[in-house]
Amino acid sequence: MGESRGRVIQSWSRQGVEPPPRIVGGDGCRFFDAAGRSYLDFSSQLVNANLGHSRTEVQEAVQKQVATAATLGRPWDIEVVDELADRLAEITPGDLNSFFFACSGTEANEAAIRLARAYTGRSKIIARYRSYHGSTAGALTLTGEPRRWVGEPGMPGVVRMLDPYTYRCPAGHPTPCPVCSGAPHLRELLQYEGAENVAAVFIEPITGINGVIVPPDGYLEAIREVCTEHGILLIFDEVMTGFGRTGSWFACDRWGVVPDLITCAKGLTAGYLPLAAVAVSDRLSSWLQDSVFPYGLTYSAHPVACAAAVAALGVYQKERLIERADRLGPLIEAELHRLAERHPSIGDIRGIGCFWGLELVINRETKEPLVPFNPDSAAAEPMTRLTAEAFRKGLYLLTHWNMILVCPPLIIDEAEIREGMTLLDETLRIADEYVVSNG
Secondary structure, X not given: OOOOHHHOOOOOOOOOOOOOOOEEXXXXXXXXXXOOOEEEEOOHHHHOOOOOEOOXXXXXXXXXXXXXXXXXXXXXXXXXXXXXXXXXXXXXXXXXEEEEEXXXXXXXXXXXHHHHHHHHOOOEEEEEOOOOOOOOXXXXXXXXXXXXXXXXXXXXXXXXXXXXXXXXXXXXXXXOOOOOOOHXXXXXXXXXXXXXXXXEEEEOOOOOOOOOOOOOOOHHHHHHHHHHHHOOEEEEEOOOOOOXXXXXXXXXXXXXXXXXEEEEXXXXXXXXXXXXXXXXEHHHHXXXXXXXXXXXXXXXXXXXXHHHHXXXXXXXXXXXXXXXXXXHHHHHHHHHHHHHHHXXXXXXXXXXXXXXXXXXXXXXXXXXXXXXXXXXXXXXXXXXXXXXXXXXXXXXXXXXXXXXXXXXXXXXXXXXXXXXXXXXXXXXXXXXXXXXXXX
16 A cells, blocks of 8 residues: 555545555546556445546536636625526425535535524424434434444434334334324324424435435325424435436425425535535525524535536436436336345345345345444455455445445446446345345
């Protein structure tokens, strides 16, 4: 390992491991290392490289903005920032027509927490267990998965709600299910917490890294109804699902549910520069005319990042990539089900559009996970071996606990999907070695 490479601290990782290959470039759905090896990007990096690699339209927009106005901050009136806001207002649902621009999804979520509490005058936030909202203090407290433990005790006022996780329903999935139908479980929580104390319900409409959990039809509608009834803001974290990932501009569009706030990032610039946004309803933006927005950042609405976003939105629309992701969904689903016929380690397949997850198990009947939800280094061995084998074969996979995310760039073609599935087929033999047969 080069001496300088040893000085870079990697996110959420033990540092004393073999460094990854030095990446020197990319094109389309592939990226390349210094040894000349090519890797098929089957996860859009961190589910953000929706347009793939080396997209000239975005590169050229960035270069032009750098040459024009690269370092201006707010409150100066900058054309590209206003242009981005106008473009976003055309695609965000309902009356979400105003935007605060941040640098990351984490920061967007922090801003949404502050705004919800300031607007309602209430302190409590309801969030779900199988969630990830970011790594700063507030966003990490909202997060339900075990990564939040390192930040505890965290921000006060966060209340946990169970997830509509039909594969492992915490209520046993009776009919009707109080958790998976949404409203009964939320109403019970409000009895204990006092609806008058709750500022917001803050959820991913489709759970991201913690399982790609698609809610049953009617779930989001029921949550919306309860929030409206009690004057509680509904906030959707669409950092991972926004900008076509699910075959619609935003995941909530699939069910026609309009929240009060949407946080988004990742696909906003397709990963080319750091940028996030909080989309705010007309009701809240009207309130802000005479009230101070309770959050700020040095690089809010950075003009170069905004230029990248305007260019990315142009590519999405020009190439009809949202519709393309929707069309590719059934192909990806069919290919994954073919894999399930061959690999007993696949316990469940979930997803929509170009956003899919494979849940790996040791035993299909008991649904015992291939690795526990919070694995130590030894327990994580099966997934560590699997991801290393995939990379060796030239396939880049994003994994988390016992999940494989299949989230390719929206520009991927059918031949590349089948190529990736072939490599994944060969890789899953690693997981199958751990399967316990009931025969």
